[in-house]
Amino acid sequence: MHDVDEMMSTYKPASQLSRVNDRAAQEPVKVDRELFEVIRNALEFSRLTHGAFDVTYASVGYLYDFRAHQRPTEAQIEKALPGINWRNVRLDPVALTVKFDHAGMRIDLGGIAKGYAVDRAIGLLQARGIAHAVVTAGGDSRIIGDRFGRPWIVGIRHPDDPKRVITRIPLVDTAMSTSGDYERYFDENGVRYHHIIDPKTGHSASKVRSATILAPTAMQTDGLSKTAFVLGAEEALKIIEAIPGVDAIFVTPQGKVLYTKGLQPGD
Secondary structure (H helix, E strand, O other): OHHHHHHHOOOOOOOHHHHHHHHOOOOOEEOOHHHHHHHHHHHHHHHHOOOOOOHHHHHHHOOOEOOOOEOOOHHHHHHHHHHOOHHHEEEEOOOOEEEEOOOOOOOOOOOOHHHHHHHHHHHHHHHOOOOOEEEEEOOEEEEEOOEOOEOEEEEEEEOOEEEEEEEEEEEOOEEEEEEEOOOOEEEEOOEEEEOOEOOOOOOEOOOOOEEEEEEOOHHHHHHHOOHHHHHOHHHHHHHHHOOOOOEEEEEOOOOOEEEOHHHOOOO
16 A cells, blocks of 8 residues: 555655656556556556546646645636546556646546555455455555354444444455545535535545445446546446446435435345
8 A cells, every 4th residue: 555655646746646746648658567557457447437537537636635625716626627528538558658638737546546455455454365455545445255153243434523434334354435525625614615626626525425336346446436426426426337347335415315227225
């Protein structure tokens, strides 16, 4: 996890990703295969979600500072918004280079690299013969095996109350990610500004309050968990239902809980 952070963090000026953001608009930047594959997977999630997941959101996203309660002006968003378009990231699988087609573009792998790190950690455990384990990194988890002959029981918290659980799910051999508008945010004049940015507007996406994804790998669950915030629960459910082995639970702004068919109570 430390190695993934050193390579893919936007907060570390010496990371490979920071180097890509500094230079890729001017020239192709060579990267390690590991970073190349994570970016390639991120672009595939962009295709699957019709752009709702877009790592180039950082072209505007970097202007927000949620700890300092700072947000960009409308003029700043309008100026930076053309930089958001995953189709403008050019990958060369032979040279292992990344190139941006637009000046001012940035990518941020915060929506997928944590899941990738969890998968790597699980891989290390499995290589050592461990058959029952849970690896958790914030809202991203992956389970191998069961818990002493029974499923692991995982609760999904209520968006407004960390002490309340909206549902519990029995899990074995699966990954799970939950994203919520209560993770990194600040409220200003009755509006919540949070870290999940709508690539089309540059503003916080607010069509759901919470999204939980279940899938075979944590990179899948991490990458897909932001989709409903941008598209809305109903549209996101259609996308998730079309991907084999993936399920979802969404909490709407009205407090309604929606499930994919594979998780609906009573099944």
